[in-house]
Amino acid sequence: MAAIPQAIHQNQKINLLEQIDRKKLFARINKIPKLQSSRIVFYDGNKLIELRPHPPMCMANKLTVVIKPKEKQEKIVGQNLEVNRQDNSSFYSELASTGLSCGAAVLSWIAVGGSSAAIPVSGGTSAAITILAWGAATASSAQCANSAYRLYNETDYGNSEMNAWLDSQAWYNSTTTVLDIVSVAGGVAAAGATVKMALNLSKSTGKSFKEVLKQLTRHERKRLTEELIRAQNPGISNKALKMFVNAGKYPKRYSNLEISSSVRLQLKDAMGAAFSFAGSASSGIIRSPNRIPEMGIAIIEEFETW
Amino acid sequence: MVSEKENAHFSELEKLVESIKQRQQVVIFPPGIASFIAVNILLIASFITFFAPVMTIIGDDWEMSQKAGGQFLVILLAVICIVPPAILITRGKKNLQRWFILLSSALAFMAALMVVVGLTMNNEAIAYQSPPLYVCIITSSLAAFLAQTSHYKTLTLFYYLLHKHE
Incomplete structure (x- = not known):
């Protein structure tokens, strides 16, 4: 009678073999360069089932990967760290990092594309800040591309060992740090312009961003416009200011829409800076998932003796 | 050839840019x-x-340092091909719109060609890499479509007028 439960157990093992996505399994094994041309076999406790043969070529040392279902209370020793590193959580952390880097790139492009079309409420953006904005857009785009490549490496089609190897290289860390600095410098410049705008706004209106986005009175808008003209022309006299306004060089007062659009743009720049910081902070975080293996994997090397 | 309707829009845009300036x-x-x-x-x-x-595919038997070099080259190429032309568009170089259409179309075409080669020539390495190539076809086709829209064209024209006399 003991043969019946044993047969059921055997059937379960065969079902497990059928459930294995072989393409995915081979891809995961192939990610380890030394195992790329290895034979893969499944051992159900009684017999060996060959899943992939050795390639038809001469090799010095033939490797065989043996996969065996884990028995109850069976201990598995000597886990392969390289395989464990290809955990799904690495994929998700790279995905989050890509989202942040590309989000920062989007916002820095908004700053580059939008700032030239808006009134500089900050009192006029200087050439230095414009160049920093270009630099930030370049650096964040490079980081976006780098994160996207790392994300590809974490998929079944790439090589996740590559990410681990890159993280261990000093030159790679230096390069990404430089990109971070440029990106963050652009963010700081944008944040600086936002602070300058906040000072201009509070000086002339005494109101917060939120209140400015809602509505300003005619008088407040006139005061803000005058403050901005003064900021752009330091030391300008009241008479000269009025002459500029009468000549049509500057408006008498900016409309609510114009002011709120500029404030929004500045807020987006500040958000871009926040994204850059978050992107920098999230990279390099080491995660160590503790997954319980359900399969035992052994690697056997064949060699000939004479 | 610019139609009269487009001309009317052009003069409207010119007035708008003048008031922004x-x-x-x-x-x-x-x-x-x-x-x-x-x-x-x-x-x-x-x-x-x-x-x-x-x-x-091509770097299958490369060493890690060579693969890393390849990765950096791709990122550098992406940045060089995308960032300076995009900045130049915001500085008024409206003709660079064509560059983006050409680049995205070329990427979509090359990705499609690789998928076809992988499938017809029974090349396992290329066939295995098909899913990322499908993503490439979708994203580059979308980019080519967006670069040809009237919104994109108006924006390039807007930047051109904004920086016309600089």
Whole structure:
């Protein structure tokens, strides 16, 4: 009678073999360069089932990967760290990092594309800040591309060992740090312009961003416009200011829409800076998932003796 | 050849840009800006999803340092092909719109060609890398479509007029 439960157990093992996505399994094994041309076999406790043969070529040392279902209370020793590193959580952390880097790139492009079309409420953006904005857009785009490549490496089609190897290289860390600095410098410049705008706004209106986005009175808008003209022309006299306004060089007062659009743009720049910081902070975080293996994997090397 | 209708829009746009230059008006053109940014980001995605599989296929037996070099070259190429032209568009070089259309179409075509080669020639390495190449075809086609929209064209024209006399 003991043969019946044993047969059921055997059937379960065969079902497990059928459930294995072989393409995915081979891809995961192939990610380890030394195992790329290895034979893969499944051992159900009684017999060996060959899943992939050795390639038809001469090799010095033939490797065989043996996969065996884990028995109850069976201990598995000597886990392969390289395989464990290809955990799904690495994929998700790279995905989050890509989202942040590309989000920062989007916002820095908004700053580059939008700032030239808006009134500089900050009192006029200087050439230095414009160049920093270009630099930030370049650096964040490079980081976006780098994160996207790392994300590809974490998929079944790439090589996740590559990410681990890159993280261990000093030159790679230096390069990404430089990109971070440029990106963050652009963010700081944008944040600086936002602070300058906040000072201009509070000086002339005494109101917060939120209140400015809602509505300003005619008088407040006139005061803000005058403050901005003064900021752009330091030391300008009241008479000269009025002459500029009468000549049509500057408006008498900016409309609510114009002011709120500029404030929004500045807020987006500040958000871009926040994204850059978050992107920098999230990279390099080491995660160590503790997954319980359900399969035992052994690697056997064949060699000939004479 | 520019039609009369387009001419009328052009003069309207010229007036608008003049009032912006005189700091009398602000224009933030969300559809144009959105397509401009989307084209840039989609092209970055297309570059990676095309060249990363190519590097994986051709660099199968490369050492880690060579693979890393390849990865950096792809990122550098993506940045060089996308960022300076995009900055130049915001500085008024309206003709660079064609560059983005050409680049995205070329990427879509090359990715499609690789998929066809992989399937018809029974090349396992290329066939295995098909999913990222499908993503490349989708993203680059979308980028090519967005770069041809009237929103994108208006934005390039807007920047051109804004920086016309600089």
